[in-house]
Amino acid sequence: MIRVKSCAFVGIHAFPVDIEVDRGAGLPQLITVGLPDASVREAKERIRTAIKNSGFELPPEKITINLAPADVKKEGAAFDLPMALGILAANEIIPASAFQTFFFCGELALDGKLRPFRGSLILTSQFPKSSFILPAECAKEAAWAKNVRVFPVQTLRETVDFLNQKISILPLKNNPIHDLATATIDSDFSEVRGQRHVKRALEIAASGRHHVLLVGPPGSGKTMLARRLPGILPPPSWEEMLEITKIRGAVENHGKIEFVTTRPFRSPHHSASSIALTGGGADARPGEVSLAHLGALFLDELPEFKRDVLEALRSPIEDGMITVSRAKTQVTYPAKFQLITAMNPCPCGYLGDPLKRCRCSMAQIQKYQGKISGPILDRLDLQIEVPRVGSEILRQEEKSESSIVIRERVIQAQAIQLKRNHGKLNAQLSPNEIRRWAWPAAEGLALIEQAMKHLHLSARAYFKILKIARTVADMEKSSDIEKKHVAEAIQYRSLDRAWWRS
Ligand SMILES: Nc1ncnc2c1ncn2[C@@H]1O[C@H](COP(=O)(O)OP(=O)(O)OP(=O)(O)O)[C@@H](O)[C@H]1O
Numbered sequence: 001m002i003r004v005k006s007c008a009f010v011g012i013h014a015f016p017v018d019i020e021v022d023r024g025a026g027l028p029q030l031i032t033v034g035l036p037d038a039s040v041r042e043a044k045e046r047i048r049t050a051i052k053n054s055g056f057e058l059p060p061e062k063i064t065i066n067l068a069p070a071d072v073k074k075e076g077a078a079f080d081l082p083m084a085l086g087i088l089a090a091n092e093i094i095p096a097s098a099f100q101t102f103f104f105c106g107e108l109a110l111d112g113k114l115r116p117f118r119g120s121l122i123l124t125s126q127f128p129k130s131s132f133i134l135p136a137e138c139a140k141e142a143a144w145a146k147n148v149r150v151f152p153v154q155t156l157r158e159t160v161d162f163l164n165q166k167i168s169i170l171p172l173k174n175n176p177i178h179d180l181a182t183a184t185i186d187s188d189f190s191e192v193r194g195q196r197h198v199k200r201a202l203e204i205a206a207s208g209r210h211h212v213l214l215v216g217p218p219g220s221g222k223t224m225l226a227r228r229l230p231g232i233l234p235p236p237s238w239e240e241m242l243e244i245t246k247i248r249g250a251v252e253n254h255g256k257i258e259f260v261t262t263r264p265f266r267s268p269h270h271s272a273s274s275i276a277l278t279g280g281g282a283d284a285r286p287g288e289v290s291l292a293h294l295g296a297l298f299l300d301e302l303p304e305f306k307r308d309v310l311e312a313l314r315s316p317i318e319d320g321m322i323t324v325s326r327a328k329t330q331v332t333y334p335a336k337f338q339l340i341t342a343m344n345p346c347p348c349g350y351l352g353d354p355l356k357r358c359r360c361s362m363a364q365i366q367k368y369q370g371k372i373s374g375p376i377l378d379r380l381d382l383q384i385e386v387p388r389v390g391s392e393i394l395r396q397e398e399k400s401e402s403s404i405v406i407r408e409r410v411i412q413a414q415a416i417q418l419k420r421n422h423g424k425l426n427a428q429l430s431p432n433e434i435r436r437w438a439w440p441a442a443e444g445l446a447l448i449e450q451a452m453k454h455l456h457l458s459a460r461a462y463f464k465i466l467k468i469a470r471t472v473a474d475m476e477k478s479s480d481i482e483k484k485h486v487a488e489a490i491q492y493r494s495l496d497r498a499w500w501r502s
């Protein structure tokens with residue numbers, strides 16, 4: 001019996017698949033066992049034709065192919081190549097010993113050419129110190145994994161010649177990044193004029209990984225500001241880049257992706273379905289929350305999102321991952337993102353604007369703001385008002401701070417938190433941990449009590465103010481949380497303060 005090594009993935013984890021090929025007495029036919037789904041069954045026809053069109057013979061006997069393990073659902077066409085090779089080895093066209101070294105994956109076209117498949121990086125990064133023979137078009141992506149040897153092949157014929165040592169193929173050298181430090185930031189904070197307090201608030205958000213709500217009239221720059229958040233987060237480590245790229249490779253098809261060196265910024269439209277956001281569907285692909293993993297998820301026009309879509313965000317926000325179900329299995333994808341949301345203060349957008357009058361009734365405003373469910377609002381630590389900036393400020397040439405400079409401070413503030421909070425950032429602190437690490441002195445506490453009373457702050461605002469105050473103090477490298485830190489934190493609860501909620 002011949003055994004060919006292949007692999008497949010579920011979520012972003014790969015597992016080995018053994019393809020066993022047995023040649024036995026009986027009428028010439030090809031039988032597959034091991035729970036193959038429809039596309040694997042179809043493979044039989046493709047493989048038969050591809051073998052013939054590559055100029056090889058099929059054995060004139062019964063061939064049985066088993067895909068093990070049998071209890072895991074295996075899908076996709078990436079088993080074409082190893083199945084075809086197994087058949088050729090059964091017919092003694094390739095020595096069976098050739099299979100000890102390599103993993104094989106790839107889809108066959110009828111003429112024997114190899115087609116790329118999605119997720120090749122997921123496969124190779126799971127099996128370091130291994131060698132792979134893969135379709136040339138997805139070999140580049142596959143070779144980004146550390147410590148693997150990837151041999152690119154174009155056709156079945158070429159693969160057979162290589163295994164028979166008639167030709168030589170060199171493994172791909174593919175070091176995606178030559179110098180991490182030169183990875184650029186494409187949208188820079190220096191392009192935003194004015195809005196100093198918003199930039200400050202976003203720096204606090206980035207420092208403590210606090211989720212954010214931007215509230216302001218149309219054209220005030222909310223989208224522009226949100227886009228710049230990933231650029232002030234600490235640059236991703238190599239492992240993080242690999243993880244971001246793997247997830248993208250599981251969605252975007254067929255080896256045509258670039259290695260991702262920056263944190264993602266995803267902004268799904270408010271008409272997006274909950275499946276688009278969380279992932280799932282027939283082939284259980286990752287959704288927007290996973291594509292935003294290790295970066296930012298931006299929900300513009302927050303009140304326009306359907307309620308069930310926002311509700312679906314609760315579990316990834318809590319757990320940093322999402323489990324999607326399909327027919328018989330469940331797939332878990334990572335989904336650790338920083339949430340940044342934006343909305344107008346009212347349906348017309350101009351509530352509180354000094355220049356343009358708001359035309360909404362109180363009932364309309366209440367209805368509009370009420371659309372954001374409490375549990376989501378609850379998770380947005382910072383509520384930032386974004387006023388429109390006047391043309392005199394937009395005209396100014398003054399160069400403001402660049403994202404790189406802000407990012408340096410964010411890195412330092414995070415280092416302080418990670419050390420004190422046993423590896424957590426301030427936004428992730430539990431109430432007990434807040435008592436331990438984020439408790440202000442008497443003066444600060446008194447200020448919060450006052451604010452709760454006079455500004456009608458909700459109870460849920462209480463712990464958020466403490467977490468933000470902790471971050472503000474960390475940005476100043478102050479181990480104590482002082483009154484001024486608390487005072488600044490209170491400013492970032494504008495929606496709680498609003499009169500229509502009292
Ligand atoms: N502070 C600013 N500095 C420089 N340009 C700005 C600023 N504010 C707004 N702009 C310009 O105005 C444009 C509109 O801003 P943006 O789309 O971010 O507004 P918005 O608040 O998201 O509006 P809407 O509520 O309509 O979505 C930006 O593309 C930018 O060119």
Ligand SMILES: [Mg+2]
Nearest residue numbers: 222223224300
């Ligand atoms: Mg916008």
